Amino acid sequence: MTVTIYDVAREANVSMATVSRVVNGNPNVKPSTRKKVLEVIERLEYRPNAVARGLASKKTTTVGVIIPDISNIFYAELARGIEDVATMYRYNIILSNSDLNEEKELTLLDNMYGKQVDGIVMMTERVTDPLADKMGHSPVPIVLAGSIDESNHLPSVNIDYTEATYEAVKQLIENGNERIAFISGSFNATINKKYKYQGYVKALEEAGIPIDEALIFDDVLTYDQGMKVYNHVSKLAQPATAYFVGSDEPAIGVIHAAQDDEKIVPIDIEVCSFENSKLARMVRPQLSSVVLPLYDIGAVSMRLLTKIMNKEDIEDKQVMLPYRMESRNSTR
Amino acid sequence: MTVTIYDVAREANVSMATVSRVVNGNPNVKPSTRKKVLEVIERLEYRPNAVARGLASKKTTTVGVIIPDISNIFYAELARGIEDVATMYRYNIILSNSDLNEEKELTLLDNMYGKQVDGIVMMTERVTDPLADKMGHSPVPIVLAGSIDESNHLPSVNIDYTEATYEAVKQLIENGNERIAFISGSFNATINKKYKYQGYVKALEEAGIPIDEALIFDDVLTYDQGMKVYNHVSKLAQPATAYFVGSDEPAIGVIHAAQDDEKIVPIDIEVCSFENSKLARMVRPQLSSVVLPLYDIGAVSMRLLTKIMNKEDIEDKQVMLPYRMESRNSTR
């Protein structure tokens, strides 16, 4: 039925080995026989079977990608970065959603191992012990994208979340705010709980502003949740005048809730986000945000993975990408 | 190094065949030997090699997914639908972005064939002849998701784009609008050029409103492009009073441009979109939109594919999903 390397060999009066050589671009083939083989390949429409190749060579030229949820722009942007450089290096991507569920992450890793991927790029909120253990015993290299492994054993690509947050909050303080709410994603996430939060605390302490637990919220991920938090905070005896929000969607929720509350952003209320997806430009006023370069984090992670799979020497396996602040009109 | 089925067989004092049987849940194994084998598998941490399995069985339990661009929420939503039911049926997904480039689509198909995927779900703007040809000669089943194959040879999952557009435009007409702009994505896309446009024409003709080319725009995909189109149309001698926009992003651009123009939406200007992503609720006023059930289209496509791969009888290979209108505050 399907034409195999053997069929090509027979038709071209050469051995399988020679066909294999021309298919794989091995230079040790006389131009004339290469030509002959190529012709037969064309005529028979021969297409190498990647599975057989994978079994024989122990390389599948596919890498696994485990992310929380592809339908979230946040992660989709990362995925695109990964995919683009994967394509560049001729790798295919097996994509799986973990929904931030540790059980699922563990299963997916096993699944990827079973599929004999050549490497894995993973994004997760927290590298728990079971995860660290399974990844530590991985048969293939793994790179963490935008994720922190506190033991620092795994290669990873991140930005300095603490500094970025510190700078953003400091700016809010310099603008005259003393009541600054910290609206975060899940505190189960290492990045939120230990890094961004620390930056927030550092900025406030430096300015001599006391930390008020009443202004700190975690698990705020959606537009609606952002609105809800604003509506709660605005009714406090001492409401916040500025909001540092962990991502764009809830930040927009905060802005709209503030506007519904007859407040003018950024005059009465300032809002700063931490993401800068294309949503940031699609609100009025446009959203000021720390730029989290998701696409780049994905791309660099994949690039790092190719190097490791290729057994190249890596100077530093914990890559820190630069970040910047995009000041638009939701802050003064 | 890695433990194989052979190692397990030896340790358990059975044959490879028996191990294979227990791994694959074949009932023809005595409970006691099954138990014994399972223990060894556990002890040795045996993990079946999917590549070897794929070569021997000619089934890889992975399906290819070709979509235009995963970083676009529109397609990401679709991808999630596909992935969810793929997972449900134990398939993995190889995900590739085509960027709507025919050349790339052709290459990706070949690539997928080579990887021996068991099936393919594809979304594309237009099934060109070369594409139809290559898909027609596919070694594995293919399902088109949210894409039209005009020859109707390929299984596909869609909604009735023409009727949906017709109804939406008709509503705009009933609201008293006579100057209704048709802001579309690329006219290279069959769905836009032949289906949605036809619905627009039908609604206008039925109402005796002449078609005005000056109100028809294609290739409008982004927020900025939406703004630009509004700014152009609003300066016409007879500007539009209503906009039917092909997707959410440019629809929001139109709304914001209208607001910058001191117009009140939906009093002075009505805007209706065709997508209903979560963006629709994140603008003020919230966006009225035809609901394009991307997630469902993805899920149903994948489900259909599993049936075909499974050689089940399919009543109808051209599935039409229901749609509905979500009336919010950008229309009256």
Added chain:
DNA sequence: CTGAAAGCGCTAACAC
């Protein structure tokens, strides 16, 4: 219920 053996289609020494 279990085992033996023949591949699946290809790569990778190793000879010549």
Added chain:
DNA sequence: GTGTTAGCGCTTTCAG
């Protein structure tokens, strides 16, 4: 430059 020959790790008849 080219051919021969083992496998890669598993499934799948076919016997028994």
